[in-house]
Structure formats: structure tokens, C-alpha cells
Amino acid sequence: MSDIGEDDRLRTNTDEAGDDIYSEDGSIRADFLAMVGAAIADRDVLFLRSHVARLHESELGDLLEAILPEQRQALVRLLGKDFDLTALTEVDEAIRLEIVDQMPNEQIAAAIGDLDSDDAVYILEDLDHEDREEILAQLPFTERVRLRRALDYPEQSAGRRMQTEFVAVPPFWTVGQTIDYMRDEEDLPESFTQIFVIDPTFKLLGVIDLDRILRTKRQIKIETIMRETNHPIPADMDQEEAAQIFEQYDLLSAAVVDENGRLVGVLTIDDVVDVIQEEAEEDIMRLSGVGDEELSDSVTDTSRSRVPWLLVNLFTAFISASVISLFEATIEQVVALAILMPIVAGMGGNAGSQTMTVTVRALATRNLDIHNAWRVARREAGVGLINGIVIGCLVGIVAGLWFHNVHIGGLIATAMLINMFAAAMAGIMIPLVLDRAGADPAVSSAVFVTAVTDTTGFFSFLGLATLWLLN
Amino acid sequence: MSDIGEDDRLRTNTDEAGDDIYSEDGSIRADFLAMVGAAIADRDVLFLRSHVARLHESELGDLLEAILPEQRQALVRLLGKDFDLTALTEVDEAIRLEIVDQMPNEQIAAAIGDLDSDDAVYILEDLDHEDREEILAQLPFTERVRLRRALDYPEQSAGRRMQTEFVAVPPFWTVGQTIDYMRDEEDLPESFTQIFVIDPTFKLLGVIDLDRILRTKRQIKIETIMRETNHPIPADMDQEEAAQIFEQYDLLSAAVVDENGRLVGVLTIDDVVDVIQEEAEEDIMRLSGVGDEELSDSVTDTSRSRVPWLLVNLFTAFISASVISLFEATIEQVVALAILMPIVAGMGGNAGSQTMTVTVRALATRNLDIHNAWRVARREAGVGLINGIVIGCLVGIVAGLWFHNVHIGGLIATAMLINMFAAAMAGIMIPLVLDRAGADPAVSSAVFVTAVTDTTGFFSFLGLATLWLLN
Incomplete structure (x- = not known):
């Protein structure tokens, strides 16, 4: 769900359909919906690719919720590999399952490789065991291992919500070496705000915010500017408890560690915001005797x-x-x-x-x-x-x-x-x-x-x- | 309220009082409260400085809410300039006013200079006009101008919640120049995750996440790696609307601009999380016919x-x-x-x-x-x-x-x-x-x-x- 690096994709190439797909009251514009509906009916893949595939994941999610079930199926089929699976993290569970159930496992496997691990887990965790295994089997080894490890943590735990991609360096490196490493390394997370410091066994030693790196001279050693991580989150901690730690200490991201204090992932505030919202929501619903139902439930x-x-x-x-x-x-x-x-x-x-x-x-x-x-x-x-x-x-x-x-x-x-x-x-x-x-x-x-x-x-x-x- | 750079201060020097001031159920430990109470009664400034002044702002806020009104007054007086005013952003409005009202304006003015501008505005906006002017008059010129500008925006607007400190560079600089500037400049914000790109009139041209800077070679020009800011927040936009934009696009921070598109500040997700929480809270309360009362109201x-x-x-x-x-x-x-x-x-x-x-x-x-x-x-x-x-x-x-x-x-x-x-x-x-x-x-x-x-x-x-x- 973390996507700060991608919003340059937003709202480009939607000139015909107008700049903003939303009307004044926050719902999707009726004329945009009509255009999309017509394009789906006409199987106009070109229009859908240029106007729908390029939407932000949350806009695509809103669109999926606004159209009819049969249109949803057709849209996902027509977009094919241009369908951004991340949009599924933005829709109701019922709609997510409805869409995923009709997608071939091969297509899901191909698409899930492009996702951040937290988004991939979010989608995989709702699938039944058989489908999940089939999809995992088609992924590259390291990715499969990463996702399996996250899925092994209890439901609603920090381990399920964390991103397993992170940047970690040894304490004896200098700031210069660290910057050079980031300039050369191809396989970095899509976006990050902190660098972790670890020993050879992945034991977490400290953390450095990126602004600290940028303010520091090249020859300075990492260990002299790292700070202690006072709030490492155990991977099996309940997500609600983790959210409370974020709120209390105004954290933007936090290291997630296993029972031996080894770094296994990073939890970021955008995932935590969702948890905070869900928890407040749950309280409102429970006070009126409504369970965790969703608008799309039968x-x-x-x-x-x-x-x-x-x-x-x-x-x-x-x-x-x-x-x-x-x-x-x-x-x-x-x-x-x-x-x-x-x-x-x-x-x-x-x-x-x-x-x-x-x-x-x-x-x-x-x-x-x-x-x-x-x-x-x-x-x-x-x-x-x-x-x-x-x-x-x-x-x-x-x-x-x-x-x-x-x-x-x-x-x-x-x-x-x-x-x-x-x-x-x-x-x-x-x-x-x-x-x-x-x-x-x-x-x-x-x-x-x-x-x-x-x-x-x-x-x-x-x-x-x-x-x-x-x- | 943004404080990611400071949590190395946390929970140090509290060995005697134990590592964690909270008990299992999330309330402040009774023995810690008793120790603080005794120290206040004994006017033991040494104990208070080493055990209370060093708490995280939110911990100090919780402590202020847990002790009696007369203890609060005494604690603030005893800590004097060691009292971290930021803690006031973490307590109920009634308690905040009670504490601020009894502090001399000189003490507030001295302390407010050390705060991030968003925290300073948060405290100043509740004061009556006369006190506020007296405090502002004692601040250095640039700071006074900054705070006045933020206070000029309507209540509950993005302009009130924004931080007026930010890092901005011209588009023709290289990555190398930018990094050198950050290494040399003393007067940078305490923490930041983005750098803004502006023209000489402060018109916002683009934004760069810090990880992008770190991945890029020194000789590359800023304008080639900056991305468009698709979601600049108008300073007079209601904070709730701004929060919805943050949520929708999973933003970590966003530029705040005036009516001419000039950069005036930055809104960060930690402030937005508070807004999201308040809004959800308001809905629960309103559904049961309770206004925005607080637990400390009479x-x-x-x-x-x-x-x-x-x-x-x-x-x-x-x-x-x-x-x-x-x-x-x-x-x-x-x-x-x-x-x-x-x-x-x-x-x-x-x-x-x-x-x-x-x-x-x-x-x-x-x-x-x-x-x-x-x-x-x-x-x-x-x-x-x-x-x-x-x-x-x-x-x-x-x-x-x-x-x-x-x-x-x-x-x-x-x-x-x-x-x-x-x-x-x-x-x-x-x-x-x-x-x-x-x-x-x-x-x-x-x-x-x-x-x-x-x-x-x-x-x-x-x-x-x-x-x-x-x-």
C-alpha cells in the first residue's frame, strides 16, 4: 500500500476524461463512469489502458467499487497484465475475493511479483490454502520465502502488515560507502525513509533516518550516527498494539524483529493509518451491535x-x-x-x-x-x-x-x-x-x-x- | 508533534524508575506516579529533571493527565525551562489551557522558540488574543512572521497544522550541490523526508523523496529527478479534506501552498493521523449525541x-x-x-x-x-x-x-x-x-x-x- 514514489503516474493521460475522476461530493464522476462502462461494453482495450490502467491504485479501487460486478470481471479481464493488483488492497473484502477468485492463478502469480510484499500478503492471506500454495509455487525462490515467512505470522499481527524489503548496512561502513551502495544497488525497495544497521546475523543494531545521512560528511562511520531503535516491533505483536506505539511516539516507520531480535521487515505509517481507521471503525460498529460487515456483503x-x-x-x-x-x-x-x-x-x-x-x-x-x-x-x-x-x-x-x-x-x-x-x-x-x-x-x-x-x-x-x- | 529524530532521548536515565513508565494495561505505573508525586511534594528538582524532563513528549503528556491539577502546576513550575512544551500538544484542551494560563508569558515565549512551528501554533491558537500577541512580540523576527502567517489561516485549516520549516532547493542545482548544502547548513528542520524544488519566487516546481536523492549520482540535476507534486494542499483547505487526500494517496508529507501556488509549509502524516483520529472520534460521539467534550471538562x-x-x-x-x-x-x-x-x-x-x-x-x-x-x-x-x-x-x-x-x-x-x-x-x-x-x-x-x-x-x-x- 506504500506508494509515495508512484504518484507521478497519477492523473496523467486522462485529458479526455478530465483531470479529476471525482466530482465535488467525492464520488466518481458520472460521465467518467459512463465512459468506462461504454469502453467495457465495447471491449475498448485502448481506452481502458490509457484511462483506467493509469489511475492511482486507490482511484482504481474506488472505480471497482462503483461499477457493477459483471463490469468488474470484464474490466479485470480486458486489462489483463495492465491491471494493477494493488488496487485490490483498496476495496472491500467481498469485492477483492470476487475478483481474485475469477483470475487465473498464473495471472495472480505474475502480478504479485510486482507488488510490495505487504500488499502481496494482504491479497494472499484471504485466499484458500490451495490457491495460495499454487500461486506461491510460481514465484521466484527468495520472494516465495519472504512471503511465506510473513504469512506464517498470526493474522492481524505486525508480521502480516510489514514490508519485507528494506535497506540494511553494517555499522562499520561510512556514510560515503552507504550512499555509493544505494547509487549502485538495483534491487532497493521502491521507497524508504530509514536505513537499518545490522550485524552479520541480521541482529538489529540501530537505525538512521535518511535526512541524517544527507547531513553527514562522507567519511563518518555509520555506527557513530545511528540511533538506538527504542521501539522495535515484535513480528507477532497485534497490529492494533503496534499502531498504538506508532501513535504514541509519532513514528513514520519501525523495524519489525523476530523473537531473536533479528530484523525481518519494516512497518510503515501508511499501513498503520489503515489499522487506526479500522480500529476506530470497529468501535463505532460494535457500539451499535454491528459486526465487521462491509457494504458489499450479501x-x-x-x-x-x-x-x-x-x-x-x-x-x-x-x-x-x-x-x-x-x-x-x-x-x-x-x-x-x-x-x-x-x-x-x-x-x-x-x-x-x-x-x-x-x-x-x-x-x-x-x-x-x-x-x-x-x-x-x-x-x-x-x-x-x-x-x-x-x-x-x-x-x-x-x-x-x-x-x-x-x-x-x-x-x-x-x-x-x-x-x-x-x-x-x-x-x-x-x-x-x-x-x-x-x-x-x-x-x-x-x-x-x-x-x-x-x-x-x-x-x-x-x-x-x-x-x-x-x- | 513530529518527532522522529528525537526518540533516542526516550527512556534513558530512568533506571531507578524502571525502563517503562507504563504498566501492563497501558496506564502509568502506580509506583512511578507515587515517586513523581513524592518528588513534587519534596520539591526534588534533581529527580524531576532526570526522570520526568527526559520523558518523551507523549509520555509526559500522559503523566500530566494522570496527576492532580495542583501537582501539574507545581511540576511545571519546578521543571522551569526543562519543561518540554511539546507535551502540551498531547493533553486535553482543558489541561493545556490550565497549564498555559499559569505560566508567565516570558517562559512560554522562551520555550516556544524551541518548538516546531506546527506545535507552536497548536499551543498559541488556544490563547486569548492579548497573551498571544505578548508572546509573539518576544520572538525573533523571522519566527514571529512565520507563526503569524500560520495563525492567519482559518482554524482547522491545513495552514494551521503545517510546519513552516522545510528544505527547498532550485531546479538547476545538482544532487551533489544539494547534499553539500545539507551537510553545511545549520538551520535545517529537525527531521524531513522530502526536499522541495522552487523557483526564486517560492513557486513550487516539484518534490524529491530523500531516497531518490541518495540513489542518484552527484552530477545529476535536481530538475531531472524531481517529480510533479500532484497533491499540493492549499493552505486554507480544511484539515479533514487534507487528511482525506493523505489517506487516498498514502502520502507521508505534502507541500502546502498559498493562493499563488507558492510553497508556505509542509504537512506531515503524523499531524494528519491526529486529524483522522479526531474525525472518527467526532462521528462516534455525535452518533450518541455527545459533542466534542473532553474527559477533563467540568x-x-x-x-x-x-x-x-x-x-x-x-x-x-x-x-x-x-x-x-x-x-x-x-x-x-x-x-x-x-x-x-x-x-x-x-x-x-x-x-x-x-x-x-x-x-x-x-x-x-x-x-x-x-x-x-x-x-x-x-x-x-x-x-x-x-x-x-x-x-x-x-x-x-x-x-x-x-x-x-x-x-x-x-x-x-x-x-x-x-x-x-x-x-x-x-x-x-x-x-x-x-x-x-x-x-x-x-x-x-x-x-x-x-x-x-x-x-x-x-x-x-x-x-x-x-x-x-x-x-
Whole structure:
């Protein structure tokens, strides 16, 4: 996915189709889509080569997502070896598999040789074992070994995301020798920002940023200007943890080392940005009970991924319904209670989800920990009380006027205050406890918080009504 | 915030306090906090200088967030000129202001001279006009001009986030001349990954990555190896838009130009990562009706920021309550309806928020646009129907058994199916329409979706009951 050296390819030779394939709102221009569609229908390989094959990988990815499935297949076939496989790292998993599945393994093998190793792994890791082996078998020896090593690391580990191409020199070289080596060596990575210093066994000794090399006189030894690599990433570290190290120390790239401290690859920030985005995405999705579905998933896949959360919620909904049923006799006498009770429960749910969202995010970004948990909990209690009083008074006045009954007004105001406070406490305590217990607070907090606010809402409102109105 | 050249400073001289100030769960180690607390109380400047002043800026930021407000003030005072102001870019705004407000302007001015310009702007932009001017007046001329220029750009623009230090050379220089210049020049930016090529009026002609320089023979002219800068960022472009360009083209840094195409600064990916994170954060918060509050905000500020959303929800809650009141007579006769109706409304709300979250995120990441909106809407309709049937049947069976009444079972199953379908349609259409209308779908979708699922839930369930059970 790293491609800083290539954007000179961008947006050239697209004069006819205009400079920019995007319209104002960020979607692909309709006329460009129409032209591509027509060219695919006409099998106009010349047009496709000059206007589509030359797009940036991310533009080609957007284009693939915007056209119809049958057009995708045809486009990839028509482009043949001009199809830039890197574009597949920019599309949804479902689309990637759909395209790769219909490509002959020989074509994939030929194309994958041109990719950076991290992009190649990204595409290979989703294939089934048989296809993957067949493709690997057709690659040159060193490349096959490199890719196999990366694929041997666990899924979602730094080893899977790293690039296995890097520049490494021994510590006793001079700056001059290093520059001469780079001028002569043909087989350098496409782009790089650091040079690693290693011993003969590939043990990582240090690192030098390129600007340091350029500022230093030729005769100076590498070992005198290298700096310690304070954040080498173990290859089997989870990518999310690696991303946190990048974020914390504002790294642009980091060495990836095996269990013996030997350099095996380099992780760059552009891959990490994708991880950071995915993680934030996951949290949003999980908070609403959506798994890691993608826009191109099928109806049945999507249904299946969303039903479990609905079922859990259904269970808690029946629990709160059973709370209401405790007060059947009360409702029979004062139907107004049935009309108002969803307000108490619903507002508690809203307040609870505000607090819960703040708590879950603060935990994810490590802004909330044992040192300030107590302080934040006190703050949320205060907010719950204040908002409970504000909303409670307002609801009480409106409900009292509506039903011409001051008792009902006082009743709902009190119940609302109780539920808003309970919501605040549930919103902070439930994610904290789940986090302490080792569970992901984003996945399960919402169910518990709603269960608390629904049952507290119904119980306090109907319970107080039974005591207050009927006795 | 860019600091790749400095991490050799990290974690040295902290032998006594241990290598790592973090415990397993990512919070700062309790014993380290205790040692720092004791040192502050004892005014042990020696300990603070050797153990705190040498922390990485982000570690110092985490430490500032973990200690008490009065300890913060004391720590900054005790460290004096050894306090690294960059740490302030890593803490909450409230804490930043609290610390800066109590520092003498002279101390800020002295410290700000050592910062990268982007960090300096980040701190200066939050100060009130008077303090800012007083600090700027104490800076050397060139630095003052640079910072003023950055501060003149609109808030949250690329111009505010850019670094005004960069390396630029004329096109007619050779690689050799360029390298010699970098070896001799003292006043280079602390770290950089690209060299810009400009004409005498500072007009941007091209860019060269450092690895390209290092691979090229000394006598080659700069203009022959520079590449076009396809993505120069206008200084007044919104930072979010700039971040999207970085993401799309996997850039590590980009030139920032003024309205005349003159180079004014450079935007680097580490600043952009922060923007990407903030934007994702904002979306999560907005979806739950929380503004851009921070963990260190006061109780009253937090209450005030959360009440508006609660009030809007309260309004819609009364609308759905008035729907219930239409069927007062029906509820009076069959109290079971009051017990079950929150299930219909609540499950619709859950299903609606699943669809809405997916839609809002897809809009934010530009995965959803006019080309696939219809396809995605059809998919959501399918998912709504399938899940409606699944959940409807289940609810129908449980409710039928509970109340020993097959009519109630059939009734709630039908109402549930209707509401789940309505939820799916509201979940996709409401964010799409808001987005088309130019509103931020993350802010307002939830209110409308809940309003739809509540009213549809109550109306279909109680309406069907009135037709079915009473006639």
C-alpha cells in the first residue's frame, strides 16, 4: 500500500476524461463512469489502458467499487497484465475475493511479483490454502520465502502488515560507502525513509533516518550516527498494539524483529493509518451491535451478523416487559402511566448511551484508567443529577399539564431523576467493569446499559405510581 | 508533534524508575506516579529533571493527565525551562489551557522558540488574543512572521497544522550541490523526508523523496529527478479534506501552498493521523449525541453540552407518547399491550441504529455515494425483512405463550415485522437525505430514526390490536 514514489503516474493521460475522476461530493464522476462502462461494453482495450490502467491504485479501487460486478470481471479481464493488483488492497473484502477468485492463478502469480510484499500478503492471506500454495509455487525462490515467512505470522499481527524489503548496512561502513551502495544497488525497495544497521546475523543494531545521512560528511562511520531503535516491533505483536506505539511516539516507520531480535521487515505509517481507521471503525460498529460487515456483503451475511445482537436485546426487552407486568393492576387503573412510561425508559437510555460512548472511547484511546476512573465517575454522577433535574422538571410540567394531574407530574419527574442518575452510573460502571474483566466494552456495554435504564425506568415510574397514586 | 529524530532521548536515565513508565494495561505505573508525586511534594528538582524532563513528549503528556491539577502546576513550575512544551500538544484542551494560563508569558515565549512551528501554533491558537500577541512580540523576527502567517489561516485549516520549516532547493542545482548544502547548513528542520524544488519566487516546481536523492549520482540535476507534486494542499483547505487526500494517496508529507501556488509549509502524516483520529472520534460521539467534550471538562460544561440532544429526544418521546394515547381505550381493555409495546418500539430502535451506523460511517468514509445508494438501500430492505421475520416469529411465540393468547402472538409478530422494515428504511434513508441536504448525518440521524421506530412501533402494534382484538 506504500506508494509515495508512484504518484507521478497519477492523473496523467486522462485529458479526455478530465483531470479529476471525482466530482465535488467525492464520488466518481458520472460521465467518467459512463465512459468506462461504454469502453467495457465495447471491449475498448485502448481506452481502458490509457484511462483506467493509469489511475492511482486507490482511484482504481474506488472505480471497482462503483461499477457493477459483471463490469468488474470484464474490466479485470480486458486489462489483463495492465491491471494493477494493488488496487485490490483498496476495496472491500467481498469485492477483492470476487475478483481474485475469477483470475487465473498464473495471472495472480505474475502480478504479485510486482507488488510490495505487504500488499502481496494482504491479497494472499484471504485466499484458500490451495490457491495460495499454487500461486506461491510460481514465484521466484527468495520472494516465495519472504512471503511465506510473513504469512506464517498470526493474522492481524505486525508480521502480516510489514514490508519485507528494506535497506540494511553494517555499522562499520561510512556514510560515503552507504550512499555509493544505494547509487549502485538495483534491487532497493521502491521507497524508504530509514536505513537499518545490522550485524552479520541480521541482529538489529540501530537505525538512521535518511535526512541524517544527507547531513553527514562522507567519511563518518555509520555506527557513530545511528540511533538506538527504542521501539522495535515484535513480528507477532497485534497490529492494533503496534499502531498504538506508532501513535504514541509519532513514528513514520519501525523495524519489525523476530523473537531473536533479528530484523525481518519494516512497518510503515501508511499501513498503520489503515489499522487506526479500522480500529476506530470497529468501535463505532460494535457500539451499535454491528459486526465487521462491509457494504458489499450479501443480504444473508448481513442479516446473520446483525441477528445475534438483536436476540440479546430481545432477551433484555422481555426482562423489562416483565417488570411492567408486575404493575399490571396499576396500569389498568391509570392508563396514563402506560402512555408516559416509555418516556422515562427512553430518556434514560439516551442519557446512558451518552455516558457509555464517552467511557468506551476514553478506554479505547487509553485516556481513562485507574488513576482517573474515580474522578470521571464522580463527574458523570454530577452530570446525571443535573440533567436528571433539568429533564425531570421539564417532563413533570408537560406531563402534569397534559393529564391535568399534578401527582402524575411529580411522579414522572422523580422517576426521571432516578433513571437519569442510574443511566449515568450504568454508562460509566458497565464499560469499566467489562474492561477490567478483559471483555471488549464496545461490544457488550450497550445491551447492559439499556437493560439497566429500561428496568430502572419502568420499575421506578410504575413502582412510585403504585405507592403514590393507589394508596 | 513530529518527532522522529528525537526518540533516542526516550527512556534513558530512568533506571531507578524502571525502563517503562507504563504498566501492563497501558496506564502509568502506580509506583512511578507515587515517586513523581513524592518528588513534587519534596520539591526534588534533581529527580524531576532526570526522570520526568527526559520523558518523551507523549509520555509526559500522559503523566500530566494522570496527576492532580495542583501537582501539574507545581511540576511545571519546578521543571522551569526543562519543561518540554511539546507535551502540551498531547493533553486535553482543558489541561493545556490550565497549564498555559499559569505560566508567565516570558517562559512560554522562551520555550516556544524551541518548538516546531506546527506545535507552536497548536499551543498559541488556544490563547486569548492579548497573551498571544505578548508572546509573539518576544520572538525573533523571522519566527514571529512565520507563526503569524500560520495563525492567519482559518482554524482547522491545513495552514494551521503545517510546519513552516522545510528544505527547498532550485531546479538547476545538482544532487551533489544539494547534499553539500545539507551537510553545511545549520538551520535545517529537525527531521524531513522530502526536499522541495522552487523557483526564486517560492513557486513550487516539484518534490524529491530523500531516497531518490541518495540513489542518484552527484552530477545529476535536481530538475531531472524531481517529480510533479500532484497533491499540493492549499493552505486554507480544511484539515479533514487534507487528511482525506493523505489517506487516498498514502502520502507521508505534502507541500502546502498559498493562493499563488507558492510553497508556505509542509504537512506531515503524523499531524494528519491526529486529524483522522479526531474525525472518527467526532462521528462516534455525535452518533450518541455527545459533542466534542473532553474527559477533563467540568460537570456543568458536560451537562450543558449533553442537554440539547436530550431535549430534542424528549420532544420526539412526547410525540410517540401521544401516539400511545390515541389507543388509551384499547390499552384499558388489554393491559398486556402496555407490557409488550416497549418491546416492539425498542427492537425497532436497535435495528434502526444498526443500519444507521453502517450508513453514517459509509458516508463518512465515502464508501457510499449515488452510484451504490440504491443497491445498498435494497440490501438494507432485504436485511430488514429477514430480521423482521426472524425476530417477529420469535417474539410472537414467546408473547403468545406468556399471555396464553395466540392473537397477541400474531399481533406482535406482525407489528414487529412492520417496525423492523421501517427501521431499516429509516436507518438508510434518513442519513442519506441529511447528507444530500448538506447536514452532518452523524449529528441528527439518531433522533429521526428513533422517532420513526418509536411511532411506527406503537402505532402498528396498538393500531393492529384495536382492529384485531376489539372488533
